[in-house]
Structures are given as structure tokens and as C-alpha cells.
Amino acid sequence: MPPCPSALRLARRGTVTGLAAAGLLLLTGCFAEGSGTSSAEGADGATDARIQAAMMQPPRSGLSPFSDDAFKLSRWSTGETLIRLDEAGDAQPMLATEWEQVDETTWSFTIRDGVTFHDGTALTAENAAASLARAVAAEPAPRILDGVEMDVAAEGDTVRVTTAEVDPLVPQRLSSPQLSILAPAAYEEAAVSPVGHGTGPFELTSLDGTSGATLERYEDYWGGAAAVAGIDVSFVPDGTARAAALRTGEADVVESVPVGQAAQVDEELLTEVPMPRTNTLYLNTEDGPFTDPALRAAAREALDPQSLVDGVYEGRADTAAGLLGPAIPYAAEGRDTAAYRQLLADRAAAGDPAGEKIIIGTFTDRAELPEVAVQLQQQLEATGFEVELDVREYQYIEADALEGDFDAFILSRATVLDSGDPVAYMVSDFGCAGSFNLSRFCSETVDAALAAAEQAPPGEERRQAIMAAEAAILAEDAAIPMLHERVIQGEQDGVEGAARDPRERELITAETTVAE
Template identity: 70%
Template sequence: MHLHKTPPGACLAVAAALAATGCFPAGDDTAADDGRISVAMMQPPRSALSPLTDDAFKLSRWSTAETLVTLDEVGDPQPGLATEWARTDPTTWTFTIREGVDFHDGTELTADVAAHALEYAAQASPKPRILDGVEIAVEARGDTVTVTTAEEDPLVPQRLSSPQLSILAQSAYEGGAVSPVGTGTGPFELVEVTGTTAARLDRFDGYWGEPALAPGIDVAFVPDGTARAAALRTGEADIVESVPTSQAALLEEDTLTEVPMPRTNTLYLNTEEGPFTDPGLRAAAREAIDRESLVEGVYEGRADVAEGLLGPALPWAAERPARTGATEAQDPDGASVTLATFTDRAELPEVATVLEQQLEDAGFEVEQVVREYANIEEDALSGEFDAFILSRATVLDSGDPAAYMTSDFSCDGSFNIAQLCDEGVDAALEAAELAPTGEERRAAILEAEAAVLATDAAIPMLHERVIQGDAAGVVDSAKDPRERLLVTSRTRLD
């Protein structure tokens, strides 16, 4: 049996670090040794755990709210609360609802309830991010739900896998706000939320699938990274999200797992104005960057050298075609460039300092601009800088990178920091967006990636990892690059 190493009153030992978070919640006096799993999470809820917001990913990581569709390791859709689906015409999809599923409030999952949840999300203001720019109509027909899109969209099943489109009981939507307390379908029932400090979940014995092995989950929200690491070290937490690199060396190595993230640290070069309108100077910047020194120096070896925009979190990206026909580098000859980034991610200002030296060694003159993200995003998007360092998520809520690439590199892209407008790139991106899911789509995405890289408008430097901490007694916690899973029905304390 697992025993927490922290004795009664041990919260006092880390009180300063855990300021405002308190100790982990407990349902009774035996909570420390009854197999309940204590989790320290990085970000507190921002929207009262509404599934229509980014808080939905917490509900997913606790296995309390579920979706019609799930994703496998390569991002292909798999059955969830829907057992099967079919595309009946270019804009219409029909999903068969699983039988025998009960919500935590005792009501039954039906097509009508599922359709209500999706329709509520589609009409919400603001919409869930996964439906941004997407118009859908939802209708229940017998034991099926029909989803109709305004335009052809091959990603409808992937969209319905987003935690932001979790299916909750009808009672969740009463009272003007969506409440996941006691209204999910997962192996754990959310029974209590204490503001932005804690949450409690109990095993749901009526779960339709594989029953949970742990009796419950006790969650504390601990924004301070040092405090999270201390909670793992002292036994206050069994599972800890996002251990800071600076704290990893203070913990037992066998308690840490580095999970490759679908996030790439990229140097965007302004192709519309300034020195990097010259492809030869963009090539010179590419050749000047020593990726290994960034990984080993700034990230202390806890990152992966980038070979493309997409990294090891997407294993199929390793099948990318060999790069050919790269533009020849031109001598910078003292070309003056502004290099900008932001402070919100602690490593980026240090990355900027290292890059400044590397570019100057290659013959550029560099001026740095570093601000908080809220104060620099507008200037970056309007092309005020010659070069911009960004840590960018390469798959959005659908698990598909085509949307990110279109946003960042198409002529009409809404996040086109590089100001890139290239007919060949746009054609490749359009082909990727319209390709059917599976191998054909993945191949089209890699072709689009090659087209972007050929312009040197974006120079991928490294792929980030997240460090997850598990106490010695934790068995089968999820190590999920998409950060959708953490405690599953199989997770337990030994």
C-alpha cells in the first residue's frame, strides 16, 4: 500500500512555497494512505472549469469529462462516446452515440443530450477555440447526432475530440454557466471545487468503460514551479505537472519523465520589409544558428534539436522528405537587424541573448527588443521586427498541424509573423487542409512543411519538452504530449 511520506502537519514545512494553495484536499482522515492520488497542477482554473474554455483540458486530464471522439498516438480519430461515424456528404457527418453510458448525476447519455451539448458550444460567445471560424449545425436523429458544416471540413471528427467539446449532462447547462461538477461521464466524478486552489474527484462506480483503480484524485493548483517540485520531493504530491528545468536536478531522476511537446521554438524572419526580404540573408541567419548550443546551454539538454517545424511529439513527422535546394547564404556584411522576443517564457530572453551572439559572429549587427507578450504581440504581427523568437504550439485542439501552418505561413494567415506570402506555400497548405485524414493528410502536411522551410521565413531551432514528476509509488500515469491525459482509469498508487 502507498503511504505518503509527509506526516500530519507537513503543510507547514512548505507553507511559504505553497502560499495561497493550501494542502491537498482530503475526503477523510485516511486520505493520505487510502490510495487517493494527489496531483499538483501548474495553472489554476481561469473560467470556473468551464469546458468551453482552456479549463476543459483539466477535466480531460482528470478523466472526468469525455468527448464523442478520441485521438490515437498519431492523431487519427477513435471511438469515444460515439462508437462510429460516417461522412454522408462533403459537409455532413453522422455519429452513433454509445449505449449504456450514464452521467455522474444519474441521467442517461442520449443523442438528444449529446446534440444539446454540442449546440450549446456552437452558440456560445465566445466560442470554444476549436470552433473558431467554423460554423456547425447539430441535430439528433434517433441514436445518432448529425453535424453539418457550412464548408467542407475533413477534420470534423478530430474537432469533436477536443476537450472543449466534452459532452456533459443536461443539468450542467442550467443557470447560465456550464458546470462540470457531477455532470461528466468519465471514470472519476468531480465532486468539489475550491475556487482556484483545489478540486476533489471520486471514483465513479457506474462508469461505462474500464473502472478506475484509484478511489479518487485530490488536486492542488500550484502556479509556483519551485513549490510544485517541493511537493514532489516532500511527498505532498504524487504527480506534479511541469517541473521547471531549474528544479529537475534537485529531484530523483527516476521520478521524472521528459515528455516531448508539440511545441517548437522558432525564429520567424520578416520577409516583407527589412534585410530579411533577401533570401540570401535569411539563409545566412539559418546557417548562423547553432541549435545544439541552445539545447545544451539554455535548456540544459532537456529539449530536442529541430529538424523541421514538427517535432518528436508527432512521430510521423520523422518521415519528412530530405531537404534539397536550399538557398545559398549571403555575407551579411554588417546588416542591422532587430531581434525580438518576450519574457513570459523564462527561457526565451536567454535564447535571444545566445542568438544575438551567433548572428553577430556571422556578420549581422543585432539590436534586441524584449517585452512582456501582451506588450509585444501586436508589433510582432504587424511586422515591426526583423526577427522574432516564438515558442509555438504546432498542433491546435484538433491534434492536426495544418491549422497552425496555415495560420502562420499563408498569405491570409492570422498569425503570420514572418509576413510570408508565397504562391507555392499557399498551394501546399491548401492541399494539406483539404486532404482526407490519415496517411494522405500527413504526407500533404509534410509537403507543406517542406515548402515553408524552403523559404527560410521560419527557422525551427528546438522542440520543447515538459517534465512530469511521478512519486515512486505511481503506476500508469499518462505521459501525453497533447496534455489531454494525466490520471486515467489505470492510474494507481502501488
């Protein structure tokens, strides 16, 4: 591949460091020359401008909709689902215009008229049902369907979804990008191909391996043509290179500028988006010193999360008041109740560590966590614990963490999974049978609260049950939430309408524009 003229020109002028220029050249390939510079306006406000997007991770599964790559399809507005979620996590129409619960386990979704796939095929209930059925049958199953038995069939202009068990979150599940509806031709080969087969305002026209992707405006989009002519995507795993691409104008929109690079970029180009992700210290309640509630309380009182926010995260995070942070709109209000406060008031009093030795594990894959571990070590030792750290790559430490080999484990954990609902995370991490129960925690009180939350219908009743479950978990100090992370999104001056989505489902939309 020939070198990027623009990146070489910047390097010669000295406007980027050699490292940044190398990152731009070797990791990203070339950002398209001249893109995003034209502002000639066409019909309905559309222009021939293009948006340059620098994405953090390359595809891992060839943009298979059944994998995490599906979130790229939704962030580029090429793949769409029957349902979308609003800010509160409530289901809203997308490719389905309305729905009803027929009985306890059956739901009916009415398919939107006038929608065509990018290959010109009309969207029907039959091909929508067939697309969902392929996801249901996929191996491995899309994460949103893990443990869910579901049958899908077309019935007139509706798609009927039947589950083996009562599931009040069926509409929310169908909002997951992993259940994007693609044209029948997408499934003709063994590997599902989203290229040219979505329904969104942008058509994915090419994927260049792990280097980049190209999307063009789909003129027949059911919601009206997009404002820009297309999107040119570069995959830039190196955070220094992403920051350099923003700083030098090589990219219009940049995913996840690292905290350590933010100071090198004009602050006006950065937007901090609260994430549904909590940095948490999980305490082993089954074996070792933290089987004692008094020592769990001692650890809680020893920690100073604000120092982590100010030091490690350079102020670009929020101290945790609970498991759920500011990305969950109802969390703060849910804590402002007498019942919630009473549960926390009844927590065990702190005991004396008296030199108890504890081993804390964490991983290097998230750059901040090793530094968090060092600060926690200092804070806990100041209280009387003797602390040993074990820091490795995540792939080499996860099994040991799940086996309970550590007294405590530091984890940056997503608290809202694909359904847009935190109950699954709580059950996984704090239920007696939880599949990701690093605390080895089991409480009849907490299990009852989690069951109530699982069974509650979406809306205010479910939100209240979720907050009651959070209080029950925190009351037993199985885990100590420390801070809620933010993602730093970069946008060039002149970019308007890029989505700032805590769930990372949206980024470039039909309304996103870029000035000359």
C-alpha cells in the same frame, strides 16, 4: 486558511527551503493529509487510495468547457468527448462508437449505450447534440470551432453534424476537450458547470476557486470503475513550489517541473514527454533585411540550436530537424524522401550580413526565451549581423509582433492545435491570409501546398501532404525551427499508469494507481 501541518513540519525539519515551504503554503493551500497512503483493495482491483495532483495553472474561466480550462477536465478524466485521438492523431471511439460521412458536409455519430452522467442522467443522442449545440453557440466560440460553421441535431441514436464547408477533420474536431459532453443540468445557469455533470471515471465534486478541486471515483462509469478512490488537485503556479511538492512527497503527480528545478529532484521521479511545441525564430519577410532570401539563409546557417538545447534547456529538449518534432510520430519518416530533401537542397545560398542591423523580439512569460535571445544575439553577431533585443511580457509585445515591428521574433509555438492536426498551425503561421503570420510571409507555392494538406483526408495521404507543406515552408526560410520542447512530468515512486501525453489531454486515467 490554517497552515498545512505537513508543509510546516517539513520546513521545521529543514527538508525544504524556506522559499519552497512558502510556495507550498501560500500558493497551493494544503495537499490532503493521508491521501494516497491507503492501499486496501476492493472489488475489481479498486482501492481507497487517492492521488495528489499538482497542476501548473489554476482555472481561468471557472472550468468552463468552452475555454482552455476544458483540458483540465480531460486530464482529470471527468469530461469526455464523442471521439478520442490515438498516438498518430487518428480518430477513435469514445462516447460515439462509430461514425460515417453521409455526404461532403454531413457526418453521423452513433452514441454509446449504457453511459450515464455523474448526476445519473442517461446519455442520449438528444442531450449529446444539445451539449455540442451549446458549444457551437458559445461566445466566444471554443477555439476548435473558430471559423467553423456547424449545425448539430439528434437523429434516432445518432448525432448528425453538418458543416458549411467540406471539412475532413470533423471527427478530430469532436475530440477536443472544449467539446466535452456534459449533462443537461450543466447548462441550466448562465455559466456552464462541469461539477457533477461529466461522464468520465472521476466525478468532479467540488472546485475551490483557484486553489484546488476534488474528484471522486464514479462507480457507474461505462468503462469500469477507476483504480483509485479519487483525485485531490492543488493549483500550483509557482514552479519552485511544484518541484518541492514532488521532492517532499506532498504530491503524487506534478505537471511541468521547470527545467531549472529538475536537478533538485530525484531523476527517477521525472519523465520527459516530447511536446508538439517548437521554439522557432520567425523572420520578417515583408520589411527589413530579411526580405532578402540570402540574409534569411545567413541567419539559418548562423544558428547553433544544439548549444541552446545543451545550455538553456540543459539537454532537456530536441534539436529541430523541421517544424514538427518527435511528438508527431510520422514527421521524421516524412522527411526521409527524395522530394523533401530536394526542396531543401534548392534553398537560397547564404549572403554576407555586412553589419545589417536587426531587431529581435521575444517575451518573458516563458523563462527560457530571454536566455535563448541572448545566445541567438551572440551567434548572429558572430556572423556579421548587428543585433538589438526587445524583451517584454507577452501581453505587451504580441501586437507589435503581429504588426511586423520586428525583423525577427522568437516564439515557443504549439504545432498541433485542438484537432490533433498541424495543418491549422501551418495555415495560421505561414499562409498568405494566416491570422498569426509573424513572418509576414506569402508564397503561392506554400499556399498551394497548404491547400492540398487542408483538403486531404485523414490518414497517410494527409500526413504526406503535411510533410510536403513543411518542406515548402522551410525551403523559403520564412522561419527557422530551433528546438522541440519537452515537458517534465513528476511522478512519485509507486505511481503507475499516469498518462504521458504530448497533447496534454490525459494525465490521471481510470488505470492510474498509487502505492502505499
